[in-house]
Amino acid sequence: MDWDRGAVSSLAGGGQPGAPGAGGASTSTSSYDLTRRCVSFLRGFREENTFVYRAQLTSHIRRSHLVLEVELRDLTSFDAELGDMFLSKPAQMLPLLETAAAQVAKQQQQSHPIQVVLKSAAMESMRLRDVHASQVNRLVKVPGIVISSSKVRAKCMSITVQCKNCGHVKHLACPSAFQGVAVPRNCDRRAQNDAEGNMGVLQQDCPKDSYVIMPDKCTYVDQQTLKLQESPEVVPTGEMPRHLLLSCDRYLVDKASPGTRVSVLGISSVFNAKKQVGAVAIRTPYLRVVGIEINEEGAGRAKVVFTPREEEIFADMARDPNLYEKLSASIAPSIYGDYTVNIKKAIACLLIGGSRKRLPDGMILRGDINVLLLGDPSTAKSQFLKFTEKVAPVGVYTSGKGSSAAGLTASVIKDAKGEFFLEGGAMVLADGGVVCIDEFDKMRESDRVAIHEAMEQQTISIAKAGITTILNSRASVLAAANPVFGRYDDMRSASDNIDLMSTILSRFDLIFIVRDIQDETRDRNMAAHVVRVHTNQLNQTLQDAHGEIEPALMKRFITYCRQRIAPRLSMEATQTLQDFYVQVRDTVRQDEKARAIPITVRQLEALVRISESLAKMHLKIEVSPENVEEAIRLFKVSTMNASQDGGTQGLFGAFHEKAAVVEDAILKMVHVGVRMDTTALYTKLESQGHNPNAIQRAIRGMVQKGSLKQMNQYKYIMRAM
Structure with a gap:
């Protein structure tokens, strides 16, 4: 280089x-x-x-x-x-x-x-993409996120060279940052003697390239290279985030790990990265760091300063007894439907978050709330995710199908010089905010397992290429997924509709089953709302809505609540939570059927976090029994409802037994490796008196388990085992 x-x-x-x-x-x-x-x-x-x-x-x-x-x-x-x-x-x-x-x-x-x-607290920050050639050699202040860091290396500040022919010693200053130094090709002893008048001291010239470096006599300092990226919330729509190299030395090394939000004070500089034909005058910018400030408040969020006027406005909002309804109604107000009311309230709780706790033994209990939206297509799940990303203090949106385990957590990459860099993924970059993962069910199982630690312990452990470290991922997760066969089937049990492992489901505080129910009145109201959206009549409708909160004000209020308030449970609230948890566990114990979503201690902690977020919303330092009651209600209409076996028609018991009888009949009728016409199989089973719905349920279940294979666009069925 x-x-x-x-x-x-x-x-x-x-x-x-x-x-x-x-x-x-x-x-x-x-x-x-x-x-x-x-x-x-x-x-x-x-x-x-x-x-x-x-x-x-x-x-x-x-x-x-x-x-x-x-x-x-x-x-x-x-x-x-x-x-x-x-x-x-x-x-x-x-x-x-x-x-x-x-x-x-x-x-x-x-x-x-x-x-x-x-x-410099008074110096105005500059956007990373605004650092141009006019700022070269000047002091600039740039905020951003550290996305990768190199290992600490020894950088020469003063190089000592000695002539191997005459022993002449010379000291060469090596500037900081990326600049090297050229070792002289000719020995300076002859020129020194000529200047002193000692013409006869040295009889012959030293050969060229006689200087050799004396490593043990050189002066070294620590140096580290970081890569700074623009914060996601300031990147213009449709643009790629910009990056900038940082050079840190001495006591400034190891100040920031990947995922840390920093404000860097440095000298804008350039270097010649590599030789290119016809690009002699092209230089690569970098920042020589002379000061670095970690923008961390609590869970790694950017520290925001609020004016006295804003604090008065937030205090007035918190005193409003209807703030909870107003805030939830302001979550994606363009999305309409009675099924969205509780989802919006859950997202409001997710944005506010609970209280992060550090126990005396060093253990940390997360305060961030995770929510899963599972249901039919065309129910605005992705729109909820997009709006949440916009109003969250720190928001990162990603799709499950296009995300790998390394892209979500962290990766170790090798640069052009063969050195390994640690680069944080979406969960690390969203530290202190919200990660929105769409198409959660389309992720590979190995990639979903990779975020287990990030969702519960809120850390990411890395042990790759000789790099062993732990990164923070203190972020809430809002995920959207579809059931096994695209739409939620009421003829099936919840465990058949939800194709997610219990280990990942238990990490979600609230799980909503979103159904597209066919109802004339509901469809008529939905159609009228959609038509208003497309005829530009929605703005007037939103202005007429009571208690609408602007997204910009909502974002500031959410940031204020997360930074300033950390409520704790009162004695009455604690007793209410204990009684409810014991009651739910007793109900599960008496129920012989396995539930799709396990009810564990994590669900009790989820109730605590939701209760704290409701209290934090009103800037209270103590959780009241009313907050706990609302948290329990949200939990019942979401996770408890989703964990119930059977659909809305309560068909699990006898219907499941009928489906099991049909499976036995199919196994006797179709031998291993034999292909049979699907219509003929249905006709034969119906002639034996089996229920058509039970037949459909049995065949789908056997296909899911791998006992049967569907061929030629479901025209034929072949038994696999």
């Missing part, structure tokens, strides 16, 4: 002294004067009779933490010209400030090299 030495060297020099435009008013200012002014700032700046940076230096040196954090606002208030120079020529000024810090430390009887880390 050929690094562009000329382009990077301009960062440190800023032009020739005295050249036009090479520094403006500060052209005549020497490095000594600038260093002296930096020393004056570090020694003289104070707040409320406290010398901030002198105290910080003393404290950090005592802890062997040789870092000095400097706020640019303090520098500008102390010396405005010096602050402006840091913004316009940071690569030249930063080494001078580090030299000044070392001098101040030496004056305090502490002789140590100090790394200066800059931060």
Whole structure:
């Protein structure tokens, strides 16, 4: 890799002294004067009779933490010209400030090299896609998500070379970041003797390429390369997220793992990534990091500052007793239907979330709520997912069929130099938000198993290519899936309709069975609503709706609730939950039939999380019994209803026995390897007095189990075993 030495060297020099435009008013200012002014700032700046940076230096040196954090606002208030120079020529000024810090430390009887880390709360952030050539060599602040990180490597800052012929030693400075250094081909001893007048000391010239590097005498620092990606919520629709390389050194390494949201303060720079024919002047941008801030509040969400006016608005909203109904009605208001009421309330609880808890023994209980929408096509499941992604503080949308285990969790990739990088997937990038997974049933079973840990423990363990680590995936999951044969069959039991393992089903707090019921009144109302949508009459309808909350306001309110409130259960609420759980478990124990969805302790924890989200919605610090009652009601109309065996007509008992009798008859009638006409088989079974629905149920069940195979578009049936 050929690094562009000329382009990077301009960062440190800023032009020739005295050249036009090479520094403006500060052209005549020497490095000594600038260093002296930096020393004056570090020694003289104070707040409320406290010398901030002198105290910080003393404290950090005592802890062997040789870092000095400097706020640019303090520098500008102390010396405005010096602050402006840091913004316009940071690569030249930063080494001078580090030299000044070392001098101040030496004056305090502490002789140590100090790394200066800059931060700027007042500096305006710039979108990653807005970093252009005009910002090269300047200080910029860019927010984003770290999606990959390299291993920490040793970077040479000073290279020592020695002539293998005469032993002449030479020290070469190697700038930071990606720049290398060229070793001289000719020995400098002859030129040195000529300059000193010792013409006869050296009788013959040293051969070319006589310098060799002395690795044990070189000076090294730690260096790490990160890849920064735009946050999903700021990427324009239809655009691909942009990436930018980051170079971190010394104490800035290992500050951020993949999936971490950061705000990076750095020097915009360029390097020559590779040689291309006709692309001599093309350079690749990167950011030399001089300060990095982890934007983490609680569960890794971007820390948002709220104005006093916004806090007043949110307090008024929380005092509204009808907030729950208004908030749920504002979830995808264009979606119509009586079946959507409880789904919208569940999504509102998912967006608010429960309280994350850290136990005294170090165990962590998740507070994020997972919801599964399982049902017929054309019931707006995907639209719910799209709207949720839009209003969630952090939202990532993906489709199950186009997602692999590595794409959802994390992957280890090899770069062009053969080094392995860790790159986070959708669950990692959505840390602190919501992952929306459509076509959940179309995923391969191995890919679904990969997110088990991410859904419950909210971590992703990686042990690949020598990289062993744990990434955070503290995100809620909103998934949509179809039943086994496309539509929900009321003639079947729930376990036959739901083709998902109990291990994944138990991780969902709420599971909704969404049916497209054929009813004249319902269909007429639905048709009228769809026609209004297509004739642009929906806007007036939404404006007339009571309590409509704008998506932008809803997103801010959701973020406020998640950051500020962490309610806990009251004694009355605790007793109500205990009684309900014992009652449900007793009912399951008395029921001899196996349920499609197991009722375990996870469901009890789900009730706790839903109750906490309802209390958090009203900015309460304690969960009331009313919140628990509503959580139990949601749980009954969703998960409990879905776990019931049999369809809406209650056909499980005797009907299942009839289907079992039909299966025995088919096994006697069709031998292994024999093909039979499907119509003839139906006719023969009906002539024996079997119920047509039971025949259909038995054949479908045997096909699902692999006992029968359907051939030639279901015209023939062949017994496989």
